[in-house]
Amino acid sequence: MEISRRGQSVQASPIRKFKPFADAAQKAGVKIYFLNIGDPDIPTPKPILDAVRAFDDPILSYGPAQGFLELRQGIAGYFAGYGIDLTAENIIITNGGSEAILLAFATVADPGDEIIIPEPFYTNYNGYASLADLKVVPLTLKVEDGYRLPPAADFEARITPRTRAIVLCSPNNPTGTVYSAEELRRVADLAARHNLFLIGDEVYKEFVYDGLKHISLLEFPQIRDRVIVVDSISKRFSCCGARIGAAITRNEAVYGAMLRFAQARLCPPSIEQKAAIAAYKMGIGYFEPVRQEYERRRDVLYDGLASIPGVTVRKPQGAFYMSVRLPVRDAEKFVLFMLNEFRLGGATVMVAPESGFYATPGKGLNEVRIAYVLKEEDIRQALIILKAGLEAFQAVEK
Amino acid sequence: MEISRRGQSVQASPIRKFKPFADAAQKAGVKIYFLNIGDPDIPTPKPILDAVRAFDDPILSYGPAQGFLELRQGIAGYFAGYGIDLTAENIIITNGGSEAILLAFATVADPGDEIIIPEPFYTNYNGYASLADLKVVPLTLKVEDGYRLPPAADFEARITPRTRAIVLCSPNNPTGTVYSAEELRRVADLAARHNLFLIGDEVYKEFVYDGLKHISLLEFPQIRDRVIVVDSISKRFSCCGARIGAAITRNEAVYGAMLRFAQARLCPPSIEQKAAIAAYKMGIGYFEPVRQEYERRRDVLYDGLASIPGVTVRKPQGAFYMSVRLPVRDAEKFVLFMLNEFRLGGATVMVAPESGFYATPGKGLNEVRIAYVLKEEDIRQALIILKAGLEAFQAVEK
Secondary structure (H helix, E strand, O other): OOOHHHHHHHOOOOOOHHHHHHHHHHHHOOOEEEOOOOOOOOOOHHHHHHHOOOOOOOOOOOOOOOOHHHHHHHHHHHHHOOOOOOOOHHHHEEEHHHHHHHHHHHHHOOOOEEEEEEEEEHHHHHHHHHHOOOEEEEEEEEEEHOOOOOHHHHHHHOOOOOOEEEEEEOOOOOOOOOOHHOOOOOHHHHHHHOOEEEEEEEEOOOOOOOOOOOOOOHHOHHHHHOOEEEEEEEOOOOHHHEEEEEEEEEEEHHHHHHHHHHOOOOOOOOHHHHHHHHHOOOOHHHHHHHHHHHHHHHHHHHHHHHOOOOOOOOOOOOOOOEEOOOOOOOOHHHHHHHHOOOOOEEEEEOOOOHHHOOOOOOOOOOEEEEOOOOOHHHHHHHHHHHHHHHHHHHHHHH | OOOHHHHHHOOOOOOOHHHHHHHHHHOOOOOEEEOOOOOOOOOOHHHHHHHHHHOEEEOOOOOOOOOOOHHHHHHHHHOOOOOOOOHHHHHEEEHHHHHHHHHHHHOOOOOOOEEEEEOOOOOHHHHHHHHOEEEEEEEEOOOHHHHOOOHHHHHHHOOOOOEEEEEEEOOOOOOOOOOOOOHHHHHHHHHHHHHEEEEEEEEOOOOOOOOOOOOOOHHHHHHHOOOEEEOOOEEEOOHHHHHHHEEEEEOHHHHHEEEEEHHHHOOOHHHHHHHHHHHOOOOHHHHHHHHHHHHHHHHHHHHHHHHHOOOEEEOOOOOOOOEEEOOOOOOOHHHHHHHHHHOOOOOOOEEEEEEHHHHOOOOOOOEEEEEOOOOHHHHHHHHHHHHHHHHHHHHOOO
16 A cells, blocks of 8 residues: 655655754753744734734634735735735735645646756745646756856756746745846746746745845736746744745736635635734834844854855845855755754754755755844854864764 | 646635625625535634634744644544544644645545545545546435445446545535444445555534434554544634644554645644644533534424425435535526525525536536534524525526
């Protein structure tokens, strides 16, 4: 009695699979600096928590499959603030940005179809590609180039009759790269030329540094009908456990199919939708101090990493991750070493091994993703531990 | 630029697709008795709402992919109360029972594989079969037989080399039938003989009448490794908007694959998990008065329907639905007629057309599912309207 091929092949999340080792270390009294997952330590804004606590419906009942109208209007209003025209009818509220990925994948592609994704990429695309039985065709980027997008010809070399979409994440998880208007236009033109969909994961929209501005795939008229944007309140409002995201498209056929898929799961959670309505009512004034906080953290983490011998890293402009090449052969073993063996002052650091962020076998073996989701002093402390841990591991790995 | 085949073919939920017409009628001031969806009017228990309001984490952060341990322990304890041995490690908390269906489908079957489901069945299996690209092989049951399961040979006639699982829902949505130990054993033996998985949708476990007892697929030792149970707090605790369900299995390979799929979506919503923990702490004393309330409603609805000329219905023993054959040619047109045209004292009734609960084309065209989720006096009023509406529609349809 065998389980399905996809069930056998779906990867364990490299963000999640070492959690049991972390749990064991914590149980043994070890303090862990969690830089493995994008779960910010910024307090959830009070209006969100207040909305949760103010929930006073006598019955916690189903909402609409596409989500509450007021929330969809709130999101449309948020995008309008960036000059992006959307209506509530372009938006489906989802169970986190995660479900929006699934809806997008299943709506543009059938089993065996291909989607092109620059790698390293957000590892959970792999899980959804397995679930939807799609083939991820990777396009390998390099830390030395700052993970910039390659020329159109590099994409075109990977397009086959089964290619259905290109997935772009900007600001990027795990690299932190923010794609320029020129880079995005290059891919937009390419998608139009080759009749492809574009799936834009833009959940880190608010986290852009160095005076740059995030540009959305929704801003390119030549691909107006080709774009599905994956959105989420998780990072934007520091409330990852809310599980409220959105799938956004102006293509009516795509919207219709995504909604029919969404109807099967009835509705997203009602309470957190009300919390999300409150979140968007805060206005954009909320973002700037948070953005500045992350920019400072980025600088601290970058400076610290750049000063560790053998570490290769480029300063990223967005999100709250860095992809880092370590002076080790096997980053997964290093992560386990840190969780199971290495302690400095009773503490250790958890980062995410990055091979699972690649679709090409053998890539990323000596890379990790580090999330700067902790406050500066914690990052500084984590850097000290990381540096010492690396030295200790290098001695062991030899 | 075409969307995927599965995106084109996925059905609109027959429970959901007429919602816009209901919205329009309500906007025009019409009172609607909603008997189309299993969204109970029983108030959500206070401990659940209190737990929501008591949420006091400063950060609404990610939880474990498999759900909070305390909740999984609570669910295991609940099943232990029925003599069913489970541990927290057999349980994955899901985004409603809905996600458990998806995890189960994707874990037992690959695209093009087949699952056998007695029809009429919970219509949203169709949506998930489309998403996972499975072929639903229906086994048609009949209202005249009370929708009892047929002999093993009827199942066996539908088994092919691609058959991976049989899906059984008991108490059944939409028929209300509660399968007997003998019926379940027949299918359990069959699954063992033909090396199939069994997916048991048992979310209506607490809603069983006439002194009957619900029997779970988890109770049959010969299929201990073959069973995945879909569970949910939505109906059990009258909190459909919470979106907390569970996928339950004792098969470690199945559990591992479901968990890896689940890791891609990070975690179920945190606040409602805490609410669910509170729910299970209420103890089984909560259920009996609720069960009695539904039993009374069933009797009122059944007696009322049975007295309408031309209506065919058998008295079901569980859940809170009845599958009913109406004296009309096209139940979908009847539903639209009720929403768009028919009013009695400024009110109308919404029921769910049942063709979408069948996989066999042309089946169920004159059937509807009626949910007795409203209080007795509302059901009585709805019956008066339904009867009058039927007469009016029959005159129009002729």
